[in-house]
Amino acid sequence: MSYLKTLLLSFCFIYAGAISAQTIDLAPELEVFKPYLGTWQADFNVADNKPKIQDVSRWERALNGKAIRTLHSINEGEYGGESMIFWDSKKQSLVFYYFTTAGFYTQGTLKVLSPTQFVAYETVTGSKEGITKVKSTSDFKDEQFVVSTSYLKKGEWTKPEKRIYTRSNKQVIFK
Template sequence: MLRFKHLALAVAFFACTLAGVPAMAADPVLAPLAPLMGKTWRSVENGTNPDGSTFNDVVRWEWQASGHMALATHSLNEGVYGGVTLIHHDAKARTIVFRYATTGGFYTEGTIVPKDGGFEILETVKGTTGGPSDVRTFMKMDGPDAYTVESRMMVNGVWGEPQTRMYRVDPDADVLFHQ
């Protein structure tokens, strides 16, 4: 169940930072994500997990395929859970789309829409019969080195209360996966 508590936050990660070479998106539709690139971000919040433990999330995003897509990797609590997100422009749908595959055995698919100076992220959960069916997230930059995400999950047809997290640049943080 812990993996579902953090699912909404995982979606916000693709809107948080895209890094690497080239420095700019080759596809102009992805350009709104460019200010987030080249950074590793961390959110550490004491006592915010359901069991009262510390929530520690690290995310790193990078341009792939010469800037035609982005790859975001993230891990929670030193690799207890994590995932990889592939983001690209769907020209037919005229939007930014993604697929997020997790170590929890499920995946999500959705869209990222630049909106109100941030990003609205809508996703559908697939590959599982329990937990949330949909996630809605809004991500907003708080300057060049910080951003906030607010996520809501739909469970049994009802939208839950928002979960809000602050992320800051942490160049010393590493995305970890348990073997």
């Protein structure tokens, strides 16, 4: 009986290891995103008299490693969005689509600047605030990532907003 238990446990560990290895396989063009996989949160810098803003974001492997899916929600579902990042072989570029609970969407390209840094350029469709383009830079280091984002709003670029994301156990929530 002991031999059977040992054999069964060994099989379980081998199988679990194979499943784990399989879940982190990514297309070569998506390898830069491997450290981002998991759940993160950022608390925005807001004025003392303003309500707190917290973004919870989850990055996951999708489509057998051919894409990265991100989901995020602000303040437990007040606002949220979902995106798919993938390699477009025709454009020879990383591209993505981002859909939001606010009814607008973006499409964009990503340019890898280094093994830890990338920049995203987005064209916005349907923004009620007059935003037509977004540019953001993400940099992963010291087990966190920093995002700096500017918006082209009513013809003028906003001052970059900086957010620091750290690992989190919180859930992305959509209402």
